[in-house]
Amino acid sequence: MGRNQQYSQVLSVNRAAALAWLPGSALFVGNIYAGSRALSRLPIPFFFTLHNASEVISFLILKVTQRERMSWMKIFSVNMLLASAINLPIHDPQFDPGGYVWALIHIFCVGAYRVFQKKTSHLSDLEQQYINYVFSVLLLTFAAHPTGDLFGALDFPFLMSYQFHSGCCASALLGFFLLLATVKLRSALPLEHCGAWVFLAKVLTTGLSPLVFQIEVNPETLCCILCSLGGEALLVYSEKA
Template identity: 50%
Template sequence: LKFTLAFILFRWQTLIGGLLLHVSWKLGWAEINSSSRSDVSTWLPASVLFVGIIYAGSRALSKLAIPVFLTLHNVAEVIICGHQKCFRKEVNDNTKCYALFLLAAAGCLPFNDSQFDPDGYFWAVIHLFCVGAYKILQKSRKPNALSDIDQQYLNYMFRGVCTIVSLLLCPSGDLFRVPDFPFLYFYRFHGSCCASGILGFFLMLSTVKLKSLMAPGQCAAWIFFAKV
């Protein structure tokens, strides 16, 4: 499990995000209709990829600088572009140039990274492949299937189950190392993790709202600026 800063941060985000979404559903602020077993089972591979995104990302972030990780993370767009080119033939020249630019930037990183860590790059590559596959599955879903809120709710639930199972099955040595985590008893650290989960939750709700009100191009631009 490796109790690193990224590991703790992502677990806090899971707890806070899942709890807020469940409370919003119970209070009627968010509509969740994930009662169809066929829809839930169809989305299960995407939830597995979502957990892979989080786990591989946390492992990569524990070893790589944030700018390096973000540059590699953006290469997932190349995977999506390649899928569209092979199966949908919907790629224009601007998108091709954008994908090549991202690929070139990521390719130069290992030769210019003074803190090069092969293990970190390994987990970053797994992370970007999971991100690309997840977005492809998300775009290929049927229009009458699960909504964005349903998908996120199932992701939170599956991620929570995986976290509990991993804690129960992990080697005892990992659990014994928890008291050695340097920020374990710092309330500011845990408060910042909670704030990150809250902000991530509202960003997710805002993204869903934007998708329902704006054209795809405008929505993509706003999401990009929000992430920046």
């Protein structure tokens, strides 16, 4: 009888932790949806430059709510990321207001999610992502339904298109495998080493993307991209120091 009570207590704790994680799942959905919309309008190097500014959002939230003390190196790196993100749309020769609006929403969701994840440690990485994916599937399925209240707001294209649904399934499958690889990497390596590998992946993707996609870059936007990469490298080093 006592064992049954222990099992029920564990289940109740897990249920309570799952409910407490729902705000994080909402931020996760905002992250993936706004990020997808922004990436469909912006070149990959530009998107990464804006995405890196999510560290500024995390920094500000922690500074205001937790009053955490930051090293001068981290403050300097965050300022580099912020300056790059602000100057990029100013000098973008193919400025797309819609792409930058979606990128702004994506930046806020990623930054807030990172803080929420840091301060909520009741669930493992796999448990968090399991709840995220279940929540996103339920929400986006409802939103994509022609009678859903969110249909007009989210404006899902090609709902009856075979290519659209195939792309969604492929994206979900690749995202799942990427999730497993990320969790495995985090469990096998220290946090600062994981940051270094993520940074290396961004550098390679940024460098190879012009070979696949047509990207118009001028000296000003190139400086923004390089400054953002430099700021991220400094941020990774500050986490290691």
